[in-house]
Amino acid sequence: MLKFSKKVEYGLMSIMHIARMKGNKVTARELSEQYNIPPEILGKVLQKLKKDQLLESIQGVNGGYRIIRELTDISLEDVIISLDGPVVITHCCKGTGDDCTQFKTCNIIEPMQKFQNKLNKLFSDMNLNDFFFDEEQKVEF
Amino acid sequence: MLKFSKKVEYGLMSIMHIARMKGNKVTARELSEQYNIPPEILGKVLQKLKKDQLLESIQGVNGGYRIIRELTDISLEDVIISLDGPVVITHCCKGTGDDCTQFKTCNIIEPMQKFQNKLNKLFSDMNLNDFFFDEEQKVEF
DNA sequence: TTATATCCGACAAAATAAGTCCTATTTTTT
DNA sequence: AAAAAATAGGACTTATTTTGTCGGATATAA
Numbered sequence: 001m002l003k004f005s006k007k008v009e010y011g012l013m014s015i016m017h018i019a020r021m022k023g024n025k026v027t028a029r030e031l032s033e034q035y036n037i038p039p040e041i042l043g044k045v046l047q048k049l050k051k052d053q054l055l056e057s058i059q060g061v062n063g064g065y066r067i068i069r070e071l072t073d074i075s076l077e078d079v080i081i082s083l084d085g086p087v088v089i090t091h092c093c094k095g096t097g098d099d100c101t102q103f104k105t106c107n108i109i110e111p112m113q114k115f116q117n118k119l120n121k122l123f124s125d126m127n128l129n130d131f132f133f134d135e136e137q138k139v140e141f
Numbered sequence: 142m143l144k145f146s147k148k149v150e151y152g153l154m155s156i157m158h159i160a161r162m163k164g165n166k167v168t169a170r171e172l173s174e175q176y177n178i179p180p181e182i183l184g185k186v187l188q189k190l191k192k193d194q195l196l197e198s199i200q201g202v203n204g205g206y207r208i209i210r211e212l213t214d215i216s217l218e219d220v221i222i223s224l225d226g227p228v229v230i231t232h233c234c235k236g237t238g239d240d241c242t243q244f245k246t247c248n249i250i251e252p253m254q255k256f257q258n259k260l261n262k263l264f265s266d267m268n269l270n271d272f273f274f275d276e277e278q279k280v281e282f
Numbered sequence: 283t284t285a286t287a288t289c290c291g292a293c294a295a296a297a298t299a300a301g302t303c304c305t306a307t308t309t310t311t312t
Numbered sequence: 313a314a315a316a317a318a319t320a321g322g323a324c325t326t327a328t329t330t331t332g333t334c335g336g337a338t339a340t341a342a
Contacts, residue, residue, distance in 0.1 A: 001146040001225050001330085002260075006300065008142070009232060009249070016248045027318070035246050038301055047320060060309025061317045076256075080143075087143050091150060105176050107157050108150070111272050115217075119143075122263065132252050142299085147331065168287070179332060188289060201340025202286045 007083040010037050010045045015079070016132055018055065018067045025064030045083060052082040076131055077123035087123065089116050148224040151178050151186045156220070157273055159196065159208045166205030186224060193223040217272055218264035228264065230257050 013035050018026050028046055032039040046065055050057045054074055055065045080087060090112045154176050159167050169187055173180040187206055190196045195215055196206045221228060231253045 001149070001221075002143050002228050002230060003232070004230050004253075005142045006232060009253075012249050012252075013247065016252075029318080035248075040303080041301060043319070044321075050319090057319060058309090059307080059319050062310065063308080063318045065319090084142050089143060089145050091144070091147060106154065107176075108153050108273070111153075111157075112145075112150075114275075115267070115272065118263065122259065126256070131256065132249070134255075170287080181334080182332060184288075185290075191288090198288060199340090200288045200338080202284095203341060204287045204339080206288090 002089075004080075005084050007041070007045050008080055010035075010042055011049055011079050011083050012128075012131075013037075014042070014046060014065075015049070015054065015067065015071075015074075015128065018065055019071055019128075019132070021066065023066055023068075025058060025062075025066050027064040030064075048082050049079070052078070054078060054082060071129035071132065072127045074128045075124050076126040076128065077120065079128070080123060087116070087120060089119060143230075145221075146225050148182070148186050149221055151176075151183055152190055152220050152224050153269075153272075154178075155183070155187060155206075156190070156195065156208065156212075156215075156269065159206055160212055160269075160273070162207065164207055164209075166199060166203075166207050168205040171205075189223050190220070193219070195219060195223060212270035212273065213268045215269045216265050217267040217269065218261065220269070221264060228257070228261060230260060 014026075014031050017031060017034070028039060028043050031037065031046075032042045046055060046057070049055045050065065054067075054069065056068050057063065057065050077087075155167075155172050158172060158175070169180060169184050172178065172187075173183050187196060187198070191198045191206065195208075195210065197209050198204070198206050218228075
């Protein structure tokens with residue numbers, strides 16, 4: 001419960017690594033070996049990040065991935081949505097309630113939605129530069 | 142990913158309901174029927190909440206559950222820990238790294254732990270009165 | 283003594299996440 | 313032109329986690 005998926009972890013590790021390369025290309029294979037990540041999965045992770053323009057890819061021999069956007073311009077939410085889709089913390093609140101046996105009588109729909117908004121804000125306010133490098137932990141958020 | 146467990150949802154629904162009864166007893170069966178929750182599961186949820194003293198139970202005929210603590214005195218974290226155990230958002234950061242194939246070379250251990258602290262603070266700062274009833278959504282947290 | 287309730291462990295089923303397999307496409311080098 | 317090295321991506325299997333079920337034990341009021 002409330003755990004990041006492996007895909008998001010792999011994505012963040014890759015972006016961290018690629019960002020440190022300052023615009024130089026990195027291949028999926030290098031990342032896969034460096035971090036012991038199954039290459040097929042990593043491939044798909046990188047492809048999704050590319051599709052959502054968090055990374056740039058170059059195909060063919062001497063190809064690879066590199067980063068073109070500023071880390072301050074990418075939010076944690078961007079990464080999560082790209083790899084896992086939108087964060088939905090509840091079973092009740094997906095929309096119509098067709099998928100929840102409690103929907104009709106549920107008494108926490110509103111509180112859950114409000115809390116979800118709080119979480120979403122936390123993810124969208126957190127840019128990757130702060131996520132990766134900020135030493136100072138802000139006390140309030 | 143990042144979804145509340147059914148147990149936590151059931152627990153919150155129950156506490157919400159019981160809190161509205163202002164100290165009167167509520168049976169597991171009533172809750173189970175009202176909210177269409179499998180009675181065996183709900184039983185265990187309520188028992189855990191009792192064990193962690195978020196609810197009080199009265200056994201035997203005419204027994205049931207009631208609430209004795211102020212909602213402002215119970216945090217969302219209390220409920221989650223009681224029903225699911227501590228929130229651990231990563232696969233990497235459980236401690237020794239024995240359970241993570243990336244641990245040795247992982248480059249996001251620190252950021253993940255910091256973010257986990259942020260999340261923990263969000264959960265522990267959120268008391269159930271605010272969670273259930275506060276209409277005004279604070280803009281920053 | 284019976285009925286109604288909490289209490290609780292072991293197991294089964296379902297849902298989700300993670301990983302594998304296989305192939306296609308693109309581009310540089312030889 | 314062919315081969316090699318890289319990204320791209322669908323279909324499927326396995327593993328893990330979550331959810332639910334079954335069976336019974338204990339406690340208390342009527």
